[in-house]
Amino acid sequence: MKHILLLFLFLGSSLSAQDNINFELISNFPLPETGNDIWGYVDAEGTEYAILGSVEATYIISLEDPANPRQVAVVPGTTSTWRDMKTFQEHCYVTTDAGADGLLIIDMREIRTDSVAFKFWRPELIVNTDTATLARCHNIYIDEFGFAYLAGCSINADRNDRGALILDLNQDPWNPVYVGAETRAYAHDLYVRDNIMYASEIYNGEMGVYDVSDKANPVFLGSAPTSFDFTHNIWISDDGKYAFTTDERGNAFVDAFDITDFTDMKKLDSYRPLETEGRGVIPHNTHYYDGYLVTSWYTDGVVVIDGSRPNNMVKVGAYDTYEGPDGGFSGCWGAYPFLPSGLVIASDRQTGLYVLRPTYDRACYLEGTVSDATDGMAINGALVEIESEQLAFDNSDATGEFKTGLATSGTYNVKVSHPDYKTFNGTVELNNGEVTELNVQLERPLEISVEIMVLDEFTGDPVPQAQVKFYNADRNILTQSDSDGIVTLNLFDESYIIVAGSWGYRYATAEINPLDNTSMTVELPQGYQDDFALDYGWTVEGDAETGSWVRDIPIGTPASGDPDNNANPGNDVEGDVGEQCYITGNAGGGSGDDDVDNGTVILKSPPIDIEPLTLGAASIDLLYSVWFYNGGGNNMPNDTLTVKLVTTTSETIIDEYTSNTDGWVDVSISVDDLNLDSPVFQLVFETADRQGSGHILEAGVDAFQLVFTTSVQDASISEFVKIYPNPFEDVLTIETESSEIAQLNIFDMMGRRVFTVNTSANIERISTQLESGIYLLQIQTIDNQEVSKLIIKE
Template sequence: MRNTLFLLALCASFTVNAQFNTTLRSNLPYNTGVNDIWGYVAPDGTEYAIVGLETGVSFVSLADPDNPVEVDRIPGDFSPWRDMKTFGEYAYVVADRGDEGLTVIDLSALPDSVSFTHNQYDVPGFNRTFVRAHNIYIDVPSGRAFVSGGDRNLNDGGILIFDLVANPAQPPLIGVGPETYSHDVFVQDSFMYCSEIYDGELAIYNISDLDNITEAGTTLTPFTFTHNAWTTADGLSVFTTDEEPNAPVAAYDISDPSDIKLIDEYRPLATLNRGVIPHNVHVLDEYLVISYYTDGVIIVDASEPDNLIEVGQYDTWDGPDGDFNGCWGAYPFLPSGLVLGSDRQTGLYVLDAVYQRAARLAGTIIDRDLRTPLNNVQVDIQASQLNTGATDPLGRYKTGLAEGGTYDVIFTADNYLPLTVSVDLTNGMTTTLDTSLQTTVPRFNVNVTVVDDETGEPIPNANLLYFNEEERYDVLTNEEGQAAINNVFEGDYELFITEWGYRTIGVENAAPSALGNQVYRLSRGYMDDFVTDEGWTETATARTGLWERGVPVGTSFDSRAFQPGVDAPRDFGRQAYLTGNGAADASTDDIDGGTVTLTSPLFDLTRVREPSISYQYWFAVAGGTPPLDDTMRVLLDNGTDRAELAFYTEWSTEWAADTFVVSDYLEPTATMQLIVIAGDTGEGHLVEAGFDNFAVNGSVIPVSTEAVFAPEVAVAVFPNPSPGAFSLQYDLPFSTAESTLRLTNVSGQIVQERELSGKNGSLEVGLDLPAGLYFAEILDGNRRLWVGKVVKQ
């Protein structure tokens, strides 16, 4: 028996970091690495800590919490990962190295000693023996143990289920869960919550019938590396961790498991963006007790799960932030209220905790003049505790503190005057504060009309993306080709106009004051830079790594760039299509277990002379077991036949370009489609792909309409080029009140328009235009009678 007592003053020599609403009672170090922690209450009421070690399991009496005593220790195969749970007078342990299987420990002789057996199991249907696992959970009401994270060649590391009631000393295997690797598992009320870490998702299963386990719902977690999950007692909310630097603890509404909703995320503000990693979250009376590696034990009030507020902390780690050092586990379920923490380097921590409901603040912020909600207003409570809040698109905000009191709250937003309001906050309550902000800069109405450059007809449902760093507007044109964006703050914006079947227009420095009534003319053709959604579809047989449109997030593997962090050069915008696009680690959300397919909308090549197709791409494959047999294929379909344009197998993590003449492969038709397929087949590898800058090249055959140039029109422009105004003389074959002269720039914007007087005459135009190339047109209603180019010097 070993007895180690550390006085609080001595403990402070290596645990000098932040703490509030917690008190250190004692610390017990070990001569080996420490991993997980659990607790046990003997029939006589004595509380014990069960500490996972790299070389076994330790049993510590907490009869005197200020003087913890290790009463026994069992040896085990070396493993950095051990997990323990209890049922009755037994503890059940798994390790994911070695071959101990399910270790059953008899605790009935404590404090004198413990005894144990290792149990291995043949699993029906797999011709394999269960010898190791990463995690275990025991559903006490049903008396069942759920083991997860075993060997990938046994049920893919999915769930195995044991009956502890039938034989607690050697429980029989009674069920097998889905064949999907589950890193951790939690069970409550006939639902099983699996942290399917390599799929990046939380999966909820109905296990009311173990012979027919069915999926109730899934959701990707914020960093798609789902490590652990735990629900509230009512089963309406679940909280997850992603074991990644800077990842949050996420809160979800699971009142309808088929429609899981993310409702909040918590990150420790004192170490924000320092690479701190959350490990495990447990729930006690609507408090989250989180082991947060280098941030120690953190307590969060989750009584309002959509407004998570930190109310306690004890930091067990005195080293630098980030990495996998520090607090592995935290156990809050002892009847005494003690919280047990396990630090990988410094051992067992016994803590007192004050569980205190947060003092919350919520409300809505609107524009004082327009009475419309304001998005992204920053809300800062002037307090010693760090806090953060911001309004959503509906103007709503939620925030709070651990301590109630009277505080100043400052509301700030770009283009608005800051506002300070004094407010009383009360623990256990939410104070509502609605207010408004006054703008400081002028606003403008943007009105845009989009028409077909060939016919002059309006283009309905064209996409307008108008944005800068602070604001973003996504608008569709109406049946008249018109789109309006009202009350836009002055500033530098970018404008993109897209529609499938037309060439994209991009305008830089598109100030709203200059867009009061602009007409843009789209040329016919096919191109897609993916700045907007033009109707490509994504399908998959793979579990992860699905195609998604977004701004690329760069990834790396083995100290080498894997996914580029930029889109293709020489195109509009910053978006591309990527296979999984969420985290910096290449193994997170890459293509796994199948193929992912990206399919274009239909396009008509019957009006294109000598059409060719071009695009940019990259493809990356690495890791796993040779051979690297994964591919990216590009196919072309004409509605009847299908041909393969490209077959990529080599690692090319920089954007490359390819061009193909359509007639070399298929007959051009009106029902063409491009299909891009990337896949992880055979042995598992890291596989990612990107696709961007699609275009059909070739001259468009004009539409045969009445908008044909009239041969009788005589027009002369001089001087051309001109440093000043242009003099235009015209002679038309008829006189009409609808004849106009229109000048447009290279972006299709109308920069000047003049009515023509009579069938012939002259006028001066372009005096105030900046230098550049312009197109001059004479129109009779919708008929284009003449077009020419003019150059302003």
Template sequence: MKSFSLFFLTLFCLLLSTSASFSQLNMTLQDSMDYNVGVNDVCGWVAPDGKEYALVGLNTGVSIVAIDSTPIKEVAFVPGVDNLWRDINTFGHYAYVSSEAHIGLLIIDLQYLPDSVHYHSWFGMCPTPNGNQQFQKAHSLNIDENGILYLNGSNLNSGGCLLVDVKTDPENPVCLGYAPASYSHDSYARDSILYSAEIYAGNASIYDIHDINNITLLGQVKTPSEFTHNISLSADSHYMFTTDERPNSYVASYDISDKTNIKELDRFRQAAVEGHGSIVHNVFTWQNWLVLAYYSSGTLIVDASRPDNLIEVGNFDSFIGADGGYEGVWGAYVDLPSHKILASDRSNGLFVFIPNYVRAAFLEGTVIDSITGLPILGAKVSIQSDEIILPQITPLDGTFKTGKAVPGIYSIVIEKEGYYTKTIPTNFVNGDILTPVIKLRIRPLYAFSGSVINNQNQGIPFAKVAIYGDGGTYTTTADANGDFLMPAVYSGVYEVQAGVWGQTVHTQITLDAPQSLDLTVENGYRDNFDVDLGWVISGNATEGQWQRGIPTAQSLFSMYDCSPGTDSPNDVGQFSFSTGVSTTTDVLNDEVSGGSTFITSPEMNIDSISFPILSFDYWLCEYPPNQYIGFKVWLANETDTILLSQFSNPATNGTWLTFLSNLDIEGMSGHNKIIFEATDTTSGTADYTLKVLVDNFKLVSILDGTHEEQIKTKHFLVYPNPVSGSSIYLKPENGIQGNQLTLSISDIQGRIISSQQLSKTEAEAGINHSLDDGIYFMQWKTEKGEYGVEKIVVVKN
């Protein structure tokens, strides 16, 4: 093993600061020690001379580390059978260590530190209904102030708590009795009350153990994920805190002042990893704070002084890797006189922290209607801050409870559909409790009506109409004459989308009175997917089928951006097509699996478009990168289907990109459809993650439609064509007036290969090129606004 040097500590902190936002808060790393084996539990002990030690459970034994000075130093090691689980607790100058390895109870006499330790194993005989049986193993243990050791998940009593006296003869414990035979994963005891985490039953059970021969159940509660992992208690014993070892699990708080009527108060999980599958492993209490061993999120401090409003006020993420799973911080110890926090990271060893225990700045208010004074259900309350703080949604009584760790002036934003959004700059002070009553003003309702028409003032039958803005989203379908009515729309600024396939319009309105508007469509195949224009979804994928909706920001392993939180920035609106539209932030919940999923456009008449160019924006996330081809686009007509392109992402992280392709393809004239395919090409035989979004679809002329008549009458003659040499010559025809040219050459995919500015005379003298064999489009424009495109073919000798 080794202690980190100052250099490596500095490097470690730099890595943390760049690998995860907000990875260190109110916790200072004193030192750490890396081991070459796996790490599990950690405990602390203070010697009579005041020296402090960390007792670190390893897969191969117990490491004892002096932590008073830096660097910290291992002073003793007690070897043991290789085993994943060890749990450690102390009473007096003895440490007791349980294991799942059927090696009994390890007892370590610590009084000889730092020079040495003495140790032996105890295999006690305990009375059972079937006679005396030997204790061999336990999953975890706990010792109360009376010197009673609680062995949890042992080979006796079906894993229910086994009570053992370690006070009378610490080196030779004596079995006292058993709690009910419900498997206990962990326990906590104080004042002859036992709190048992009965993991498989999903219960936190409270027992009266004053009479060990007559242990009685006082109360019981199901924990949020019904996989109760461990329990801790507030200093006054009025509140209980539990964990469930499950992905996206909570720390739950309960009022247990009446143990026959346990009341849940709050649930906490770290906002920074919300939806990432992260697991909170163990909870410990120090005064009115919680210290959490949070696996991949590291070590957290939570202010529990208001147990109905648990607020994160400190953290240190010692685990560098993806969120979720069972790697990272296993255990913590908080009861040293120095107030140092010990944390055991399964992969990275022992960490010694100096905490700064601070109170949160609490925000606990009510949202009401400004006129009626009644509470508002469903208002969203957010704090705009660099800290990641989950918004709160008000229940029936309009109340909300939240807060933050870092003081200062930050804005509170309160939103509710049908009301004007309110933003309130607020001074947050650690330890203060803000209790605002926030009044929202209702938006008036107005009618929005009109007609969807073409440029001949003819109505577009059954056109789709959608508006979206700060007053909400509204959709309707026009009647056979193209007329529509939205009778009750909240006032506000709205984007308007309307039309049918091949005829669409976009505009913006400010609705502050009843309004009627003619919406004149433009010809062309454009779709930003805010209205349903008739795309067809098909395929056999078991998960991740294409859906039209508003994208949800999603990550993979909390390292890769696999889905954006918005649609393409290149179009208006909010919608896109996505392989799965989920409310979860973990892409693994709706990525493409088990087959293929397709979206197929309505028919398009490509022959009606001069120099047709297909363009769309796409977002592609793949893991592992560059190993599979999961996203393809096809062009199909009545007789043929051809592959236009296939895509891969070498970086995994998605980003919005634009694809262009020439559709002037021989043999593919007439009525065509575009097909987007997303396929799990491994058919579930490998770990392949695929997420695709498509937006901002267009099939238009490569030239702006306003120039189409000019294109037909003004040209440059390109010669020779096909081009075989290194020069291209241009000769103006049909009265081109301009003398200065802006010239660009694009390939068949629409990608610009080269661009330059030159005079008409220079163009006639010849343009050097280095084009490969293929078909290209030369687009030109003069200073007089003349505009055109020429098709050229390069065939080199």
């Protein structure tokens, strides 16, 4: 059923995220060690069981009372990160991708007596020209005809030939019979139905399809690449028309394919959880159940996608089993949705078995087009957002089409925005299982010419090539002042925040709406500040293979062996301007995916000249925030983050880190105490990963500034100089007995010069427009310099 609407403008509300949707936690059963995959089993009496792998064993857990799971058997095996299992009739088959367990076979017929028989089946097999004992396999699938397909086994000498070993379980489930192999490419996982085998050929980054009607002679039918080039798992829709895949990489998707023609398989859609988009979360395994994709998504837990419209996949359920940071290989490994009770059982690597009761509701779909209100042409790249607790948005494509949706029916505001158009908002009624069609026409806004003058706050001179950023919720415009300190550009008739800055100055911020004001002066205080909201051209050097310094919004990665903390930060320093900082690598994923590896990375500031700013300053403090993490590896972490001030002739180490900072750390260092040989220097951050150490090494820098402060306690005046009245309100008199006054300067308590006058007299009267407060008066005579505390009254 479709509802067709044409929307026009009004105001909307904000977005927020929702963690758990349409799931009820029934119970959680922890394991004594790290877990891995999971499968389900039902005995002859109808009792349901969870079969759960760990790094040390295979656990069989009774769900006779789902609220109180009970362990009934444990089968120990080789220590391995990977265990996968499937069942056939009254037997369970477990693969282990380490050691030499071969294929673990468990006889489940006596399971109700808390007893199982098991053996490790290690036959000698001949595959092509290779003969070897079956030692390990990565995965297993058992089809509806009683054939087992082992993936990624150790028989073939060349790993790339390890596709599928095919076993007949019908003759004797306790003693499988080897009947054939497919060895075109390494398979990480397999799915087989109607004698068609779908292979997750992970190192080829594609889904391979084979006809296995003749088990001794599989026939290749076709392949299709998946979106992140690391095909990990495949499941097929009940009607056999669609395939759904995962790529085991940070920020990857569940992909949907039309597979009605194996020679021309077409990708229809890709989905990843919007709430954690860009944070390196990794999909692991997806299973198709009655049109839903029940997916284990590592740190996101269990995610249920409505796949009944494979060209518009929408999240309709979620349960987060993992409380640590986003990204990496912690959290939910597997989720099994096929128990007759309808329960979903999931395995979390850190916290064990989860028994969950899902509520399966079809998605509420919103689909339509975005076009230009004047000429009717399609608009590419318009952002369509449903404003709800669950994030739901899409960008229109080249034809103007968009598709999105959410889990819960209701009346919602919809926002449609594009940088070149006015933002439109409207109301839609969304219902579960229905498609609401929305066609939006966007109008081009009024453009108004705006002129911004960027000046030095103290001298009043123009600041050329200053960076000026204009932004609001929909737009982010970065420009630069010309040689006269002027920025001229066209802005839409809406409000903007301005951030302006230049190296050698502190930031200045302002607000502007071109309807109210078409010209503005922005004054930059002298000094140094860089929160990395603007790009001042810090330089990056080094020879490390990965993990070079980048200026970006940080993507957190979990710390090695400590999932509750991050190796790479997940945010910049709170309270500074903007969201960017400098970090060593920022690709997301696991902690070792883009950390500093096998080399050095160096970050250098532009040259800093403190001499023009020190007049009247009692002290100069260098402030910055730093992040450092060093863990994991082949030995004790021994890497270092070093901070240096470098002049043309010297190098001074001012700070050093050899242990984790456990977050952002604020640093303040007195420059005066360093006795530098030059007022011009660079700030340098250097860290290195020792060759072959395997350590996880991450560093970050943010919130740099130089602070110039005065000290009224140190202010002194000689008996030859008179200042009166002090405090003063309107006019201040300065009188000397001997030398003429050459220059008077007034500094505020941040060390900024706020008033100056040149003269050549023994007596000077001055009047300022300064606000009331405490200041520092510097009197420069021909012979010497005098400094005094100065108070201006209200």
